[in-house]
Amino acid sequence: MNGTEVKEKQKKYVLQSWSRQGGLNPIPVERAEGIYFYDYEGKRYTDMSSQLVNLNLGFGNTDIADAIKKQVDKFCFVGPSYAAEARSELAEMIVNLLPDTFGKIFFTNAGADANENAIKIARMYTGRKKIFSRYRSYHGSSFGAGNLTGEPRRFPLEPGIPGFIKFFDPYIYREPIEFASEEEASGFYLAKLREQILYEGPDCIAAIVIETITGSNGVIIPPIGYLPGVRKLCDEFGIIMICDEVMAGWGRTGKMFAFENFDVVPDIVTFAKGVTCGYVQLGGVAVSSKIAAYFDEHLLSCGLTYSGHPLACAAGVACVNYYLKEEILDHVEKTGKVLAARLDHMQKIHPCVGDVRYIGLFSCVELVKDKETKEALVSYGRDPEGIMGKILGKLKEEGFMTYTHENMIFVCPPLIITAEQLEEEMDKLEKVLSIVDKEFI
Numbered sequence: 001m002n003g004t005e006v007k008e009k010q011k012k013y014v015l016q017s018w019s020r021q022g023g024l025n026p027i028p029v030e031r032a033e034g035i036y037f038y039d040y041e042g043k044r045y046t047d048m049s050s051q052l053v054n055l056n057l058g059f060g061n062t063d064i065a066d067a068i069k070k071q072v073d074k075f076c077f078v079g080p081s082y083a084a085e086a087r088s089e090l091a092e093m094i095v096n097l098l099p100d101t102f103g104k105i106f107f108t109n110a111g112a113d114a115n116e117n118a119i120k121i122a123r124m125y126t127g128r129k130k131i132f133s134r135y136r137s138y139h140g141s142s143f144g145a146g147n148l149t150g151e152p153r154r155f156p157l158e159p160g161i162p163g164f165i166k167f168f169d170p171y172i173y174r175e176p177i178e179f180a181s182e183e184e185a186s187g188f189y190l191a192k193l194r195e196q197i198l199y200e201g202p203d204c205i206a207a208i209v210i211e212t213i214t215g216s217n218g219v220i221i222p223p224i225g226y227l228p229g230v231r232k233l234c235d236e237f238g239i240i241m242i243c244d245e246v247m248a249g250w251g252r253t254g255k256m257f258a259f260e261n262f263d264v265v266p267d268i269v270t271f272a273k274g275v276t277c278g279y280v281q282l283g284g285v286a287v288s289s290k291i292a293a294y295f296d297e298h299l300l301s302c303g304l305t306y307s308g309h310p311l312a313c314a315a316g317v318a319c320v321n322y323y324l325k326e327e328i329l330d331h332v333e334k335t336g337k338v339l340a341a342r343l344d345h346m347q348k349i350h351p352c353v354g355d356v357r358y359i360g361l362f363s364c365v366e367l368v369k370d371k372e373t374k375e376a377l378v379s380y381g382r383d384p385e386g387i388m389g390k391i392l393g394k395l396k397e398e399g400f401m402t403y404t405h406e407n408m409i410f411v412c413p414p415l416i417i418t419a420e421q422l423e424e425e426m427d428k429l430e431k432v433l434s435i436v437d438k439e440f441i
Contacts, residue, residue, distance in 0.1 A: 003028040003040025018153075032059035035414045035421060037401075046425050048413045049402040053215065053247050053362075054273035057322060058414040064279045067318035071311050078310060080107075080303070086313035093320050094275075094286060097256050099265045103289030106300075107282065107308035111246035111272035112140025114283035115148055115209070117302045118270050122207035122240040124301065125291050129163045130200055132193075132208040132239075136169045136217040139209065139244055148209060151217055152381050165205075167196055169214055170226050173355045173366070174374070182223035190229040202237035207268075212258040215247035216405050219357045219364040227262040234267070240291075242268040246283070247362075250274025251323055251415050254333045254360035261359065267291060275316050282312035328415050336360040338419045339411065342426040352377065352436040361415055364408045365433075367391075369441045376407040377440060387440055394435060398428040 001009070006028040010016075016024055030040045035058050037045050050056055057064070071086060078084055091105040106121070108114045119131055133139065135150035146157040147164045154160065170189040172179065179185040197205060208230060214220035234241040243266040248258035252274065255261055259269070268291065272283030306312075323329070336358070343356040343363060354368030354376075367377035378387050388404045395402065395409075402410050411429070413422065 003030065006040070034058045034060065035417050043399070045396075045399045045401045046413075046421075046428075048400050048425055048429075049410055050412050050414050051278060052273070052403075053252070053410070053412045054278045056250055056252065056274040056415045057277045057319065057328075058416045061277070061279070061319075061322065063322050064277065064315050064318045067314045068280060068311055071314035074310075076311055077306075079305070080307040084308065084310045084313065086310050086317055087308040090313045090316040090320070091308075093317065094271075094284070097320070098269065098286055101265055101288050101290075102269075102286050103292035104287055106285040106287070106302060107313070108272070108284055108304060109306055109309075110140075110281050110283045111244075111270065112142045112145040112283075113304065114246065114270040114272055114285050115139045115242075115244060116142060116144035118242050118268050118285045119144060119148065119207065119209070120302055121285060121287060121291065121300075122242060122268065124298065125294055126206045126238070126240060128204055128206035130165055130205045131163060132165045132167060132197075132200075132205060134169045134210060134214070135166050136171060136214050136220060137209075137211055137244075138216045139211070139246075165196070165200055167193055169217075169220055170223050171214075171218070171220050172223060173357075183225050186223045186225040186229055189223075189226060190233065193230070194233055197233065197237060197239075202239070205237065205239050207240040207242050208234060209242040209244060211244045211246075211248065212262070213248045213253065213359065213362065215362075216410075218366065218406070218408055219359075219362055219410070221357055221359055222262060227259065227264040231264050231266075240268060241266040242270065244270050246270060246272045250319075251328050251332055252360055252362045252412070254329055254336055256323070256329065258359075274319075276312055276319050277315075279315045279319070280309065280312040282309065282316055326416075332360045332415050335417060335419055335422055338422050339363060339426070342423070342430075343411070346430060346433060350430075350433045350437055352433060352441050358411075361413055361417070363411045365411065365429075367407045367409065367436065377436075378407050380406060391432065391436060391440070394432045395429070398432060400425055400428040400432070 010026050027039050029037050031038050095102050133148045137150040139145045139148040146154050147160040150166050172185050243259050245257050249271050267288050269286040276282045340358050347353045347356045352367050355366040369375045
């Protein structure tokens, strides 16, 4: 098929997520390599969001592709109750990458069912039912993960499942209180969380689930002392601390897992995305040795047909090996400094840039109408004039491909991007921000 045929069939037969279907105009992708992909007319686009912040190692990684092919030649599938080399090896690799308190992995198909199974494990282990999660969070859109989610994508699932309790993120930029320091802010948010725990009944709460760094709701980085404070509250009340590392994990922040940046060790870690970089879908739940031991004598009432799919696990083994042998974490640290410098510069010179937040190659630009009042360029949950879509269209014209959410533009390129490539792409973003300064504020 040619590009037009591919696009028209997509529009005719495929329901596209998070979209009104009538106005869609998808790019038909013919080929891709590294950080670039190309349409059927040969136009090059740069993937500045790693697709859905999952394609960490870019397109066309031969190590991952060859590992999948090798597994195909052995067998493509065997059920979860059988021992498969790739499954066993990947589980061992992940456990060894985590703190020594971790013991086993339950594999899932993606991030949403990783979070759902983490909730089930916490409930079975503690015998409690209530689950805390944050308003500015996205943990998936299936029924359980959607109830765990705090932002508006949970609304189609409501009225929801009883026992899901929401609390507020430490979103200092949007907080009307002026804090003297990050530590003071952490103290405030932790005090409110502790109060809410007491009001909900500590003996009823199974887990507190947090994105280690809030992802698609703004790359909100926890202030100093916040995550250790959550850990302390969990220890005080016997609550399981679950860190959702689906987006922030696998080198995105310059550490293999984002919680390593904050001097904290959770009880459960959920992951997906960067474990295979999307070459074959895979997710998982990493549990502490203590939790793993509990299920030696108690039924683990969790199961999926494709748990630990051999092709996915083969891709995962190759992916993890690539992170290590190519020293991707060091590369992210170096290129992350380039990204940080450019974002700080943009915040200084562009009236539309209210805040920039970044860690490693995980960042976003928050757009405002007025820097002094911090009035958002579009209201929370509302963009009747389609302003963010227009901005995204201008970026697309430049070949800078990413996504927006609320009043934010995300800059989360593949972790293999070079400093030179990054500078080239940030020039494009700078150009579009200059247009936003003139036309939208």
